[in-house]
Structures are given as structure tokens and as C-alpha cells.
Amino acid sequence: MEVAASVKKILAQSGYSVTAVCTTGAQTLQSMHSLEEGILICGYRFSDMMYEEMYEYLPPGFQMLLIASAANVMDREVNNLVCLPLPIKVHALLQTVEMMEYTISRRRKKRKSLPKERSDEERQTLEEAKAVLMSRNGLSEEEAHRYIQKRSMDNGTGLVETAEMILSLMGDG
Numbered sequence: 001m002e003v004a005a006s007v008k009k010i011l012a013q014s015g016y017s018v019t020a021v022c023t024t025g026a027q028t029l030q031s032m033h034s035l036e037e038g039i040l041i042c043g044y045r046f047s048d049m050m051y052e053e054m055y056e057y058l059p060p061g062f063q064m065l066l067i068a069s070a071a072n073v074m075d076r077e078v079n080n081l082v083c084l085p086l087p088i089k090v091h092a093l094l095q096t097v098e099m100m101e102y103t104i105s106r107r108r109k110k111r112k113s114l115p116k117e118r119s120d121e122e123r124q125t126l127e128e129a130k131a132v133l134m135s136r137n138g139l140s141e142e143e144a145h146r147y148i149q150k151r152s153m154d155n156g157t158g159l160v161e162t163a164e165m166i167l168s169l170m171g172d173g
Contacts, residue, residue, distance in 0.1 A: 003067070007041055007093065014094055025049035029057055037061030037108065039100050044068035055081060061107075063100050122160045129163035132170050
């Protein structure tokens with residue numbers, strides 16, 4: 001527990017947000033499931049489980065930083081698991097957390113850059129709006145799509161919402 005308090009103090013003084021300090025794996029899992037992503041810094045053993053079991057339950061947006069004796073951290077080549085041997089050096093801890101934060105940030109940006117998965121109904125609405133623009137304004141499909149994108153950005157609305165507005169304004173009503 002005193003190692004956890006020291007790590008928390010170091011991280012907080014360096015500007016990192018520490019959400020929870022837990023003594024059991026159950027508490028840890030409960031804390032993580034209320035968050036989307038983060039770094040779990042833990043020792044080799046919780047009072048109710050070993051780190052390997054905790055790793056199996058690790059939510060997708062999380063990485064684990066294992067702090068343990070050198071004998072327990074050797075040869076740990078596993079995704080989302082980084083190991084630091086005891087005794088821990090402040091500089092090494094901060095560099096490692098910074099590297100892990102960067103990895104999480106890159107993943108978040110990559111996830112946001114992926115095209116949004118639309119439902120069949122949303123795709124149908126977009127296709128209908130493009131069809132109306134194509135027939136009424138003589139636009140190609142690409143031009144109609146760009147028009148909807150531009151209006152969406154100008155109005156600060158989503159593509160589907162913009163398509164719905166186009167349909168309500170230009171539809172036969």
C-alpha cells in the first residue's frame with residue numbers, strides 16, 4: 001500500500017490524474033469499468049488475484065504497468081503489458097507512463113479517424129438525400145455527397161441530420 005501511495009504522489013505531482021488506488025482486484029476491475037481507457041499500475045499480486053488474472057479481465061482501452069521484482073517481470077512479452085522492475089526509479093516510472101499515455105492517445109485518435117459505422121436506415125437517408133440533390137440540381141453522386149458534407153460542417157450537424165433536413169426542405173411535402 002505504501003508503494004501505491006508513493007506512486008500516486010509521484011504521478012499527481014507530475015500532472016497525471018490518478019483515479020483510484022485499490023488493494024483488491026475486484027476494486028480495481030470496478031474502477032476500470034467506469035472508465036473508457038487508462039493505465040493500470042499494479043504489483044505482482046493483489047489480495048484476491050495475481051496480475052495475470054487481472055490482465056485477462058483488462059478492458060480494451062487499458063494498458064497494464066506491472067511493477068514487481070526483477071525475477072517476476074522477466075520475459076513478459078505481452079500486448080498492453082509493460083513491466084518495471086523494483087526498486088523503481090522515479091524517472092523510469094514517469095517516462096514509462098508518458099510512453100503509455102502516448103500510445104493510448106494515438107489509439108484514441110486512430111479510433112476517431114475511422115469512418116462512423118452507420119445503420120441501414122441512416123445509409124438509406126443519405127442515399128435518398130443524394131438522389132434528391134442529383135435529380136433536382138443535376139449533381140453527380142460525388143458532388144451531392146460533398147454538398148451534404150459541406151452543409152453538415154457549416155451547420156455543425158451530422159451528415160444524417162443534414163440529409164434529413166435536405167429531404168424535408170426539398171421533399172414533396
